[in-house]
Amino acid sequence: MADDSSRKRKVRGKKIASSRSSKEGRRAKKELARKSSSVGKKNGDSPLSDPDEVAPEPFVETDAVASLRGRINGWLQADQPVHLIGPTGCGKTALALSAAAERGRPVVWINGDESVDTAALVGANAGGESYKESDQFVSGVSKQTEIVRERWVDNPLSVAVREGATLVYNEFSRSDPSAHNVLLSVLEEGVLERPGKKGADRSIDVHPEFRMILTSNDVEYAGVHRQQDALLDRFVGVHIDYYDAETEREIVNSHVDLSEEDIETIVETTRALRDELDIVVGTRAAITAAKGLTVFDDGSENGEFKDELLTEVFMDVLAPKIAGEGPDDVAQLRSQIAEAL
Incomplete structure (x- = not known):
């Protein structure tokens, strides 16, 4: 894993009375x-x-x-x-x-x-x-x-x-x-x-x-x-299956404020991971990753996110799907994400 010092994350009654008649x-x-x-x-x-x-x-x-x-x-x-x-x-x-x-x-x-x-x-x-x-x-x-x-x-x-x-x-x-x-x-x-x-x-x-x-x-x-x-x-x-790339880009764009290039990178990454991994990588994962990338700053611009940042963000998004499994599975997931990128 990369040195944190070189790539530091920056997080931006009355009841009815008795009647008398x-x-x-x-x-x-x-x-x-x-x-x-x-x-x-x-x-x-x-x-x-x-x-x-x-x-x-x-x-x-x-x-x-x-x-x-x-x-x-x-x-x-x-x-x-x-x-x-x-x-x-x-x-x-x-x-x-x-x-x-x-x-x-x-x-x-x-x-x-x-x-x-x-x-x-x-x-x-x-x-x-x-x-x-x-x-x-x-x-x-x-x-x-x-x-x-x-x-x-x-x-x-x-x-x-x-x-x-x-x-x-x-x-x-x-x-x-x-x-x-x-x-x-x-x-x-x-x-x-x-x-x-x-x-x-x-x-x-x-x-x-x-x-x-x-x-x-x-x-x-x-x-x-x-x-x-x-x-x-x-x-x-x-x-209902996952939508085409154009629709997924539009969906992600409706939830976050990022450039078109950034959103395209996120959606392409999501679709690549969907093809490579044995776990579910839905459109919701793309939205969550996009939200993460709006607050974790590594100095990237217009879709040029560093692979290390993308790996960490997608790892955070997808890790709950292998919760309870061993450290080997976690390491394997990280490796698969890095390779897909």
Whole structure:
């Protein structure tokens, strides 16, 4: 490793009171009904988002990006759920949000992981709400009744289905497949069953404008679950790969303030490492490296970064992918990066 002295980095209540008359009791009932009907729609609790608010910023528009988004929205117009599949760091999430925003419908977001179960999708009882009703019969004699009502809170899938929103389900394949059984009736019968919900409104008819975009990493990634074939058979799968060099340059340029020559060097290096290394080197790695090179000064100008600096920066960016492995693997990665440069 080069001497640090020759190449030093420079880092730039009030609770509802007991009523004393039947009139106040009726008012309390109405207030409780109003609150229950608006659960999740006030105080910022609603998962519904305006499409303009979810549109990714910055977002690069090139022919390659527009073509992919056109395919996605074409399938959505055909009333088909779209499953975006591809390597990490290739821009699936940004593309999904851009396509959802372009529809002009409200957007609901959910991020998949091991903790997602059916209740996390459709909703659950969240405790109870109560009020007391007091009637005065004669002087000194009163009757008091406490009424308790369960409070149900709808979660993202229920809200999206009811409101005709676009559901963006990020990291779909990281959730346990059993959580997704409720999707079968949504896609096949147009009805969402809400386990745990009682009464006539246990099910919701799917709004005709409801659509779904899902994103997943390729199956060989850690933490990815194989989903049931019955569900996958109802999706359209669009494979997303890394973009062409021109698009990657535009993407990096939208995130950092560097010259065109500098960005070209970073993207060329990223693409070379992607071909040479056995680990994933996505567009996100290029963005991160570019951000690093804006603050680590070695006196280089216009794309003429010293190989030692490029090696160190890309080593920092890619080292987490071999975390926990031995020093030999770290040395090998450094050697591979230096050779690729």
